[in-house]
Amino acid sequence: xxSLNYQxxxxxxxxxxxxxxxxxxxxxxxxxxxxxxxxxxYALSHLDESDIPxxxxxxxxxxxxxxxHPDLENEQAQxxxxxxxxxxxxxxxxxxxxxxxxx
DNA sequence: GGTCTGACTAGGT
DNA sequence: AACCTAGCCAGAC
Numbered sequence: 001x002x003s004l005n006y007q008x009x010x011x012x013x014x015x016x017x018x019x020x021x022x023x024x025x026x027x028x029x030x031x032x033x034x035x036x037x038x039x040x041x042y043a044l045s046h047l048d049e050s051d052i053p054x055x056x057x058x059x060x061x062x063x064x065x066x067x068x069h070p071d072l073e074n075e076q077a078q079x080x081x082x083x084x085x086x087x088x089x090x091x092x093x094x095x096x097x098x099x100x101x102x103x
Numbered sequence: 104g105g106t107c108t109g110a111c112t113a114g115g116t
Numbered sequence: 117a118a119c120c121t122a123g124c125c126a127g128a129c
Binding site: 023024025028035036037038039040041042043044045054057058059060061064065066067068072073076 | 108109110111112113
């Protein structure tokens with residue numbers, strides 16, 4: 001049973017349109033939880049639902065956040081490329097180009 | 104109920 | 117540009 005805050009985070013992530021990305025801090029703010037960027041990452045690590053575009057969430061440096069299992073990072077990169085997002089060989093994504101800017 | 108741990112971030116060196 | 121530190125806060129134990 002996900003907590004209320006997790007539910008808010010998931011809702012915010014679902015709003016990210018295809019072909020765009022958002023940062024953890026951005027999602028936190030969107031979810032009404034400013035300053036909870038770390039909780040966003042933690043919530044995604046606990047993901048059990050499949051209808052959430054978790055791969056569209058990256059860190060403020062425009063990179064896929066490193067984690068304990070590199071395969072998951074590769075999967076995220078692949079999913080983003082499938083949506084037309086360009087990732088440099090160094091693993092950088094242009095936030096200037098792809099950052100989702102909700103109204 | 105104190106401590107530790109992160110898929111984070113901003114600012115300083 | 118890479119690295120370090122402090123601030124952050126909900127879970128896990």
